[in-house]
Amino acid sequence: MDLDHIRQQISSTDKDLLQLLATRRQLALSVADAKLAQNKPIRDQKREEELLVSLIERGKALGLDAQYVTKIYHVIIEDSVLQQQAKVQGQLNGNNGPVCRVAFLGRQGSYSYWATQKYFTRRAEKLIEIGCDSFNEIVQAVETGHADYAVLPIENTSSGSINEVYDLLQHTRLSIVGELTHPIEHCLLGVEGTELSKIRQICAHPQVIAQCSNYLQGLSNVKIEYCDASSDAFERVRKAQDKSVVAIGGEEGGKLYGLAVLGRGLANQKDNVSRFIVVARKAINVAKAIPAKTTFIMYTGQQPGALVDALTVLKQHGISMGKLESRPIPGNPWEEMFYVDVFANLGDYAMTRALDELNRITRFVKVLGCYPSEDISPTIVNADAS
Numbered sequence: 001m002d003l004d005h006i007r008q009q010i011s012s013t014d015k016d017l018l019q020l021l022a023t024r025r026q027l028a029l030s031v032a033d034a035k036l037a038q039n040k041p042i043r044d045q046k047r048e049e050e051l052l053v054s055l056i057e058r059g060k061a062l063g064l065d066a067q068y069v070t071k072i073y074h075v076i077i078e079d080s081v082l083q084q085q086a087k088v089q090g091q092l093n094g095n096n097g098p099v100c101r102v103a104f105l106g107r108q109g110s111y112s113y114w115a116t117q118k119y120f121t122r123r124a125e126k127l128i129e130i131g132c133d134s135f136n137e138i139v140q141a142v143e144t145g146h147a148d149y150a151v152l153p154i155e156n157t158s159s160g161s162i163n164e165v166y167d168l169l170q171h172t173r174l175s176i177v178g179e180l181t182h183p184i185e186h187c188l189l190g191v192e193g194t195e196l197s198k199i200r201q202i203c204a205h206p207q208v209i210a211q212c213s214n215y216l217q218g219l220s221n222v223k224i225e226y227c228d229a230s231s232d233a234f235e236r237v238r239k240a241q242d243k244s245v246v247a248i249g250g251e252e253g254g255k256l257y258g259l260a261v262l263g264r265g266l267a268n269q270k271d272n273v274s275r276f277i278v279v280a281r282k283a284i285n286v287a288k289a290i291p292a293k294t295t296f297i298m299y300t301g302q303q304p305g306a307l308v309d310a311l312t313v314l315k316q317h318g319i320s321m322g323k324l325e326s327r328p329i330p331g332n333p334w335e336e337m338f339y340v341d342v343f344a345n346l347g348d349y350a351m352t353r354a355l356d357e358l359n360r361i362t363r364f365v366k367v368l369g370c371y372p373s374e375d376i377s378p379t380i381v382n383a384d385a386s
């Protein structure tokens with residue numbers, strides 16, 4: 001068989017695969033309706049386990065190894081769960097309508113740009129992208145009604161919490177309505193033909209610089225140029241057309257600016273992932289069928305054991321905490337505001353009771369939002385069991 005002919009067959013098989021994936025996605029969306037009608041949760045890990053075991057077995061008979069089949073189905077099932085969650089949430093809170101205006105950091109190609117695309121493809125037919133130069137500008141865009149939503153990075157596995165965003169949340173009336181995680185793969189990007197030994201300037205966002213600090217410490221004679229976003233760094237390098245100037249950012253983003261990859265894996269942590277939050281003017285409800293997270297801030301005061309007492313309230317109501325972060329309160333030196341993420345729905349009886357008690361024993365409590373958890377941990381099966 002000649003190459004063209006084999007490629008035609010591959011293309012035709014791929015077309016069939018896509019059609020099957022689209023059909024599977026539609027079926028998953030119908031499952032969501034059936035589950036709501038029966039008051040069942042969207043995620044059913046027992047079903048996923050049975051499915052994976054049987055698919056691994058079938059795969060083996062077809063010469064496909066267990067790891068390959070598992071990897072593909074983890075992606076398919078994650079998509080299926082997220083599609084169902086978005087549908088159920090849309091029905092509960094009212095769909096967004098065809099057009100959604102979303103504010104984010106940078107322009108096309110920034111990490112926030114990709115996170116925005118990822119989150120809203122399931123939720124809006126058309127996006128109006130409102131690129132901003134600072135976190136403050138992003139929040140203001142929603143507060144003033146210029147944008148419907150904002151996407152903000154809140155923490156990263158290499159650099160930790162993004163304090164500027166935490167501080168903005170203390171004072172805004174916006175609510176957290178969603179979250180997502182996005183892998184951040186930092187690359188060194190420059191114009192074609194750039195030699196590593198000739199680099200004299202690196203352009204990057206301060207968060208990116210923090211996440212690549214180990215790599216950057218190893219360089220000498222290189223000036224760091226702080227940029228508003230990765231897309232800003234790409235634009236500077238594209239404009240300069242100078243082989244001594246490079247940017248750090250994502251490969252996909254760099255490509256949009258015609259930049260070539262000169263190095264990969266620059267982050268301090270191998271698994272460099274950012275968590276983003278989505279904020280809006282109006283709080284949402286989270287369907288009972290979906291795992292929810294609630295984020296609130298509290299000021300306990302400084303009396304001995306105040307924080308322990310507050311956390312004990314959560315324990316007494318069987319509420320698990322995902323994150324506890326403290327930030328200074330502006331104007332009150334050495335006093336701290338605590339940010340708490342819990343795995344609970346604001347509408348749950350236990351959560352309502354816990355918040356009532358926290359309101360009683362602390363000086364200040366403010367709920368920042370209740371939103372669907374998008375942390376779809378993959379179901380792991382023992383491939384040998386099949």
Ligand SMILES: O=C(O)C(=O)C[C@]1(C(=O)O)C=C[C@@H](O)C=C1
Pocket residue numbers: 028031032042043044045047048051076077080081084
């Ligand atoms: O069968 C279901 O209950 C589905 O929702 C479909 C599906 C899948 O995509 O196969 C998705 C999520 C569930 O956790 C289990 C399986």
